[in-house]
Amino acid sequence: MKPDLRTIQGNDPADSYRLEDQVGYWLRRAYQRHMAIFAGVMSDLDLTSMQFAALVKLRELKAVSQTELGRLTGMDRATISGVVARLKRRDLVLYKPDPLDKRSRIIALTSSGEALLADAMQRIGRVTEQTLEPTSAAERESLLATLQKMG
Amino acid sequence: MKPDLRTIQGNDPADSYRLEDQVGYWLRRAYQRHMAIFAGVMSDLDLTSMQFAALVKLRELKAVSQTELGRLTGMDRATISGVVARLKRRDLVLYKPDPLDKRSRIIALTSSGEALLADAMQRIGRVTEQTLEPTSAAERESLLATLQKMG
DNA sequence: CCTAGATCGTTCGTATACGAACGATCACCG
DNA sequence: CGGTGATCGTTCGTATACGAACGATCTAGG
Numbered sequence: 001m002k003p004d005l006r007t008i009q010g011n012d013p014a015d016s017y018r019l020e021d022q023v024g025y026w027l028r029r030a031y032q033r034h035m036a037i038f039a040g041v042m043s044d045l046d047l048t049s050m051q052f053a054a055l056v057k058l059r060e061l062k063a064v065s066q067t068e069l070g071r072l073t074g075m076d077r078a079t080i081s082g083v084v085a086r087l088k089r090r091d092l093v094l095y096k097p098d099p100l101d102k103r104s105r106i107i108a109l110t111s112s113g114e115a116l117l118a119d120a121m122q123r124i125g126r127v128t129e130q131t132l133e134p135t136s137a138a139e140r141e142s143l144l145a146t147l148q149k150m151g
Numbered sequence: 152m153k154p155d156l157r158t159i160q161g162n163d164p165a166d167s168y169r170l171e172d173q174v175g176y177w178l179r180r181a182y183q184r185h186m187a188i189f190a191g192v193m194s195d196l197d198l199t200s201m202q203f204a205a206l207v208k209l210r211e212l213k214a215v216s217q218t219e220l221g222r223l224t225g226m227d228r229a230t231i232s233g234v235v236a237r238l239k240r241r242d243l244v245l246y247k248p249d250p251l252d253k254r255s256r257i258i259a260l261t262s263s264g265e266a267l268l269a270d271a272m273q274r275i276g277r278v279t280e281q282t283l284e285p286t287s288a289a290e291r292e293s294l295l296a297t298l299q300k301m302g
Numbered sequence: 303c304c305t306a307g308a309t310c311g312t313t314c315g316t317a318t319a320c321g322a323a324c325g326a327t328c329a330c331c332g
Numbered sequence: 333c334g335g336t337g338a339t340c341g342t343t344c345g346t347a348t349a350c351g352a353a354c355g356a357t358c359t360a361g362g
Contacts, residue, residue, distance in 0.1 A: 017272055019207050019224070023282055024185045024200060029225055029302030031178040032319090038175065039320095043237040049175060050348065056170050066259060067310060073170065074180055079349050081311065086347080093166030103310035103357050121168055131174055139293070144174060146294045149285040183349090190350095201318065218340060230319050235340065237317080248358035254327050 041127050045120055050075065051092075052124075055109065055117045058093065063108040065098060084100045092116055104126050185282045192278050196271055201226065202232050202243075203275075205266045206260065209244065214259040216249060243267055 019025050038049045047055075053073040058064065064072070070080030084107055087093045092113035098104035109117070132140050170176050189200045198206075209215065215223070221231030235258055236296040238244045243264035249255035260268070283291050 004158060017207065017275065018211075019204055021295075023279060023291070023298070024182075024189065025204070025225075026179065026295060026298035026302050027182040027185055031175075031182050032225060032300045033302060034175045034178055035319090039319075048347065052214070053170055054178070055169065061171075063309080074176075074183065075348085076350055077311065078313085079347095080352080081313090082347075082349095087214045096309095101358070105311070124168065128174060130302065135297055139297045139300075140174070142293050144172075144177060146286055146290045147174070147177035147181045149290075150282065151177050168308065180326085186349090216340080227320055228341065229321080229343085231319095232343090233317075233319095249340095252328070252340075256341070 001055055030131075034127070037130045041123050041130075045116060047116065047120055050079075051087055052086065052117075052120055054080070054083055055092065055113060055120070058107060058109045059114065063096065063106050065101075065104045066107055067104075069107055079126050085111060087113070155193045159249055181282075187279070188281045189278050192274050192281075193271060196267060198267065198271055201230075203268075203271055204273070205231070205234055205238065206243065206264060209258060210265065210268055211258045214247065214257050216252075217258055218255075220258055238264070 018130075033036055035049060038052075042052070050073070054069060054075075057069055057072050066080055066084055069084070070077060073080070075083060084093060088095065091110055093107050094110050096106040096108060098106050132143075135143065159294065186200060189203075193203070201224070205220060207298055208220055208223050212223075217231055219233055220235070221228060224231070226234060235244060242261055244258050245261050247257040247259060249257050250257075287295065
């Protein structure tokens with residue numbers, strides 16, 4: 001069915017390499033499109049998808065240390081540091097000292113953080129809907145399962 | 152099989168929202184892991200996946216304008232500008248004037264660019280292999296097809 | 303109690319990412 | 333031919349992303 005291009009073109013794997021055949025390329029493209037959809041739906045809230053992820057986790061857990069919040073949302077120390085700082089600057093989150101560890105900084109939602117998040121959560125379904133719009137229900141299930149294995 | 156959490160927890164879609172159920176979250180995770188694998192395999196070449204993508208396209212097309220190269224690799228004007236500048240600084244690519252358009256800048260591989268790319272292309276299979284390692288052959292085909300629809 | 307190693311959050315350096323504004327140029331239309 | 337809108341690449345501002353080095357603190361072991 002599918003001819004082996006290496007046989008046709010030679011033994012060097014480089015000869016048959018095309019960007020458009022690579023998972024990495026399409027992972028990036030799909031993620032990129034998802035981000036653009038997110039930005040569009042949330043544009044008037046001025047909220048990035050990473051900021052949203054952090055707020056969602058805070059809503060779920062009430063209060064976590066900054067590094068732990070990073071772990072839960074998939075951001076390293078240095079990255080979550082900036083994300084949280086920008087949320088703090090807008091008074092969407094606040095800092096609390098950790099009575100058990102002076103190194104640690106506990107992060108929690110403020111009421112305006114909760115309010116903004118509530119608004120964003122009303123819209124998040126549209127983001128997923130548009131992201132997955134080109135796919136069938138079966139594809140969606142399979143995609144999610146496969147991505148979870150890979151993550 | 153799967154209970155509708157909205158029915159159990161209330162009517163607000165926010166109540167049933169979990170980061171871990173979202174495509175966007177897993178797209179990011181999978182892409183992130185792919186990037187880490189790429190960086191590991193290519194570490195001694197000091198080549199990012201975006202730089203690699205640009206070099207691959209240049210090898211395929213011999214010479215393209217900078218903006219066109221960006222389009223083909225999925226980077227906007229501002230981003231490809233920096234990527235190409237860093238490749239130029241390392242003499243992996245060179246600039247040529249476009250005889251037909253004074254605004255345009257034609258980019259092409261240098262011989263050291265070709266050499267480095269040849270090395271990278273010998274390894275790229277390992278990157279894909281490791282990225283897809285947790286998945287079956289059927290899942291790989293399905294994943295690629297679905298991502299392509301979404302991209 | 304006291305030190306070696308782990309962990310917390312910061313900062314720096316580098317590399318994407320992308321919207322917006324800019325000057326130069328191009329293409330097309332009247 | 334002259335002007336208007338589109339396109340080329342740059343620069344700026346902002347937001348991730350992440351390795352590395354740092355000071356402060358915590359933990360475990362002796």
